[in-house]
Amino acid sequence: MKVLVLGAGVVGVTTAYYLWRDGHEVTVLDRQAGPGFETSFGNAGGLCPSFAGPWAAPGMVSKVLKMSLQGDSPIRFSLKPEIRKLQWLRLWLANCNTESFRVNKLRMQKVAHYSMACLKDLVDSTALTGFDFHADGVLQLFRTAAELEMGHASARALAEFGVPWRMLDAAGLNLVEPALAHSTVGVAGALHLPLDASGDSHRFVLSLGAWLEARGVSFLYNTAVEAIAHDAGAITGVRTAATAAGAGSLLQSDAYVVALGSYAPLMLAPLGIRLPIYPLKGYSITVPVTDEALAPRAAIMDEHNKVMISRLGNRIRAAGMAELTGYDLSLVPSRKDLLVRVVREIFPRGLDFDQVSFWAGLRPMTPDGPPILGKTRWPNLFLNSGHGSNGWTQACGTSRIVADVVSGKSPDIDIEGLTAGRFGAG
Ligand SMILES: Cc1cc2nc3c(=O)[nH]c(=O)nc-3n(C[C@H](O)[C@H](O)[C@H](O)COP(=O)(O)OP(=O)(O)OC[C@H]3O[C@@H](n4cnc5c(N)ncnc54)[C@H](O)[C@@H]3O)c2cc1C
Structure with a gap:
C-alpha cells in the first residue's frame, strides 16, 4: 500500500x-x-519512561498559580482570550484529580516503556549511531530537604508502577556524577532512574x-x-x-x-x-563542553527549576519552561538567562557559557x-x-x-x- x-x-x-x-x-x-x-x-534529549506522566495532576492548579507569581517563573500564560486555549484549559482542569491522573499516568507509562523497547530494537536492527545515545539512567536532583521528601513520595509512586529506582545521598551521587562536586548550590540527594536514557532527537x-x-x-x-x-x-x-x-x-x-x-x-x-492539542512553548540552550573531567556526564532533572540537563556528546542541552502563548516562537532573552543560570549553578566549570545556542519549541500537548x-x-x-x-x-x-x-x-x-x-x- x-x-x-x-x-x-x-x-x-x-x-x-x-x-x-x-x-x-x-x-x-x-x-x-x-x-x-x-x-x-532542540528538546531536552531525555528518553525518560520513568518520568512519563500527565501534567494534569491533583494539586497542580495551586502549584501552577503559585509558580506563575514567582519573578522568574517557569510557567507563563498570555492573557489574550483564545477559544482553543480556554477549551484546552477546561479539559486540563477536568483531569487534575487523583483518579484521572492514575489512569492517564498508567496509559503514558505503558506507551513510554513499550517505546523504549521499540527504540532499542530499532537501534539494533538498523545499527543506527551518531545521535549521542547515553543509556546509563537519569538523575532526578533535589536541592532541599523538602524536595527530597517529595522525591521519596515520588519513589513510592514509581514502585507502584513497577519502575526501578535508587535514592542516592551526596556520596553516592558523586560516584554517578562527579561534576556535581563543583556545584555552587546545595544538593540534598537524587533519585537514580536506571531505565531512562538520553540522546539527540534531531x-x-x-x-x-x-x-x-x-x-x-x-x-x-x-x-x-x-x-x-x-x-x-x-x-x-x-x-x-x-x-x-x-x-x-x-x-x-x-x-x-x-x-x-x-x-x-x-x-x-x-x-x-x-483535536484538543495546544502548543506549549518551551526553551532550551546548548552549551559546548570544554573540559571532559569537569562537565556533567549523566542526564539530570533539576526538580527545583524543572529544568532537564542532558549530556549530548561534546555538548550539554538544558531545557524547560511552559508558556501558553499560542504559536509564538520568539526567543525571550530572560528565558535564556534563566537556563544559563540554572546550569551554571549546578555545573559551573567545564562548559563554554560564551557559546550558548538558544532555541524555543512547541510541545504538542493534550490536556490529559x-x-x-x-x-x-x-x-x-x-x-x-x-x-x-x-x-x-x-x-x-x-x-x-x-x-x-x-x-x-x-x-x-x-x-x-x-x-x-x-x-x-x-
Ligand atoms: C523545551 C522542550 C523540551 C522537551 N524535552 C523533551 C524530552 O526531554 N524528552 C522527550 O521525550 N520529549 C521532549 N520534548 C517533547 C518533544 O520534543 C516533542 O514531543 C516531539 O518533538 C514531537 O515530535 P513531532 O514529530 O510530533 O513534532 P515536530 O517535531 O514538531 O514535527 C512535526 C513536523 O510537521 C511539520 N509540519 C507542520 N505543519 C506542516 C505543514 N502545514 N506542512 C508540512 N509540514 C508541516 C513540521 O515542519 C515538523 O517537522 C520537549 C519539547 C520541548 C519544547
Missing part, C-alpha cells in the same frame, strides 16, 4: 520506519528543508531519515501541506502550497498519517476532527497527557500526534502502534484511551 506521512519530526520519521518495515511504499513530506527542524530539533531523525532514504523511502522537503482533500467517504489527497519553484500539487496515496505535532489540529479541523493515535472517521486517515513533553520518549512505540493500525494488525499494547475517541473527536 502507498502511505503518505505528513510531518518529518521524530514522530513522522519513526512512523515511516515502521511502515517501511511492514512493506509499504512510504513517502514523508515536511515544510522544512530536512527532518526534525521543529519541536524535535541527530536521530537525520540518521534514520538517511537510512530510510537509502532503502527507498521518499522524503519531500520544502513541501507545506495547505489542506487535506476528501470526497464524501475518504481522503483523496493532500494539497501542497505553491513555492518559488512552482505551483502546488495534489499528492495522492492509499493511506495518510498525520504527524504534524502542534499543527495537527489546524490541518484536521476542516475535516471535522477537533497521552498522545492521540490511530483511526479517524475517514477510513484512510490515521493520527500520530499530541506527544506533549514526551515525544522523543514515546515516538518509536506510538509509531509502531500506528503502523500496526494502518496495516490492519493488532498493536502489541492495548490502545484504549490513546485514540481521538476519548475526546469524542476523530
Whole structure:
C-alpha cells in the first residue's frame, strides 16, 4: 500500500520506519528543508519512561498559580482570550484529580516503556549511531530537604508502577556524577532512574531519515501541506502550497498519517476532527563542553527549576519552561538567562557559557497527557500526534502502534484511551 506521512519530526520519521518495515511504499513530506527542524530539533534529549506522566495532576492548579507569581517563573500564560486555549484549559482542569491522573499516568507509562523497547530494537536492527545515545539512567536532583521528601513520595509512586529506582545521598551521587562536586548550590540527594536514557532527537531523525532514504523511502522537503482533500467517504489527497519553484500539487496515496505535532489540529479541523492539542512553548540552550573531567556526564532533572540537563556528546542541552502563548516562537532573552543560570549553578566549570545556542519549541500537548493515535472517521486517515513533553520518549512505540493500525494488525499494547475517541473527536 502507498502511505503518505505528513510531518518529518521524530514522530513522522519513526512512523515511516515502521511502515517501511511492514512493506509499504512510504513517502514523508515536511515544510522544512530536512527532518526534525521543529519541536524535535532542540528538546531536552531525555528518553525518560520513568518520568512519563500527565501534567494534569491533583494539586497542580495551586502549584501552577503559585509558580506563575514567582519573578522568574517557569510557567507563563498570555492573557489574550483564545477559544482553543480556554477549551484546552477546561479539559486540563477536568483531569487534575487523583483518579484521572492514575489512569492517564498508567496509559503514558505503558506507551513510554513499550517505546523504549521499540527504540532499542530499532537501534539494533538498523545499527543506527551518531545521535549521542547515553543509556546509563537519569538523575532526578533535589536541592532541599523538602524536595527530597517529595522525591521519596515520588519513589513510592514509581514502585507502584513497577519502575526501578535508587535514592542516592551526596556520596553516592558523586560516584554517578562527579561534576556535581563543583556545584555552587546545595544538593540534598537524587533519585537514580536506571531505565531512562538520553540522546539527540534531531541527530536521530537525520540518521534514520538517511537510512530510510537509502532503502527507498521518499522524503519531500520544502513541501507545506495547505489542506487535506476528501470526497464524501475518504481522503483523496493532500494539497501542497505553491513555492518559488512552482505551483502546488495534489499528492495522492492509499493511506495518510498525520504527524504534524502542534499543527495537527489546524490541518484536521476542516475535516471535522477537533483535536484538543495546544502548543506549549518551551526553551532550551546548548552549551559546548570544554573540559571532559569537569562537565556533567549523566542526564539530570533539576526538580527545583524543572529544568532537564542532558549530556549530548561534546555538548550539554538544558531545557524547560511552559508558556501558553499560542504559536509564538520568539526567543525571550530572560528565558535564556534563566537556563544559563540554572546550569551554571549546578555545573559551573567545564562548559563554554560564551557559546550558548538558544532555541524555543512547541510541545504538542493534550490536556490529559497521552498522545492521540490511530483511526479517524475517514477510513484512510490515521493520527500520530499530541506527544506533549514526551515525544522523543514515546515516538518509536506510538509509531509502531500506528503502523500496526494502518496495516490492519493488532498493536502489541492495548490502545484504549490513546485514540481521538476519548475526546469524542476523530
Ligand atoms: C523545551 C522542550 C523540551 C522537551 N524535552 C523533551 C524530552 O526531554 N524528552 C522527550 O521525550 N520529549 C521532549 N520534548 C517533547 C518533544 O520534543 C516533542 O514531543 C516531539 O518533538 C514531537 O515530535 P513531532 O514529530 O510530533 O513534532 P515536530 O517535531 O514538531 O514535527 C512535526 C513536523 O510537521 C511539520 N509540519 C507542520 N505543519 C506542516 C505543514 N502545514 N506542512 C508540512 N509540514 C508541516 C513540521 O515542519 C515538523 O517537522 C520537549 C519539547 C520541548 C519544547
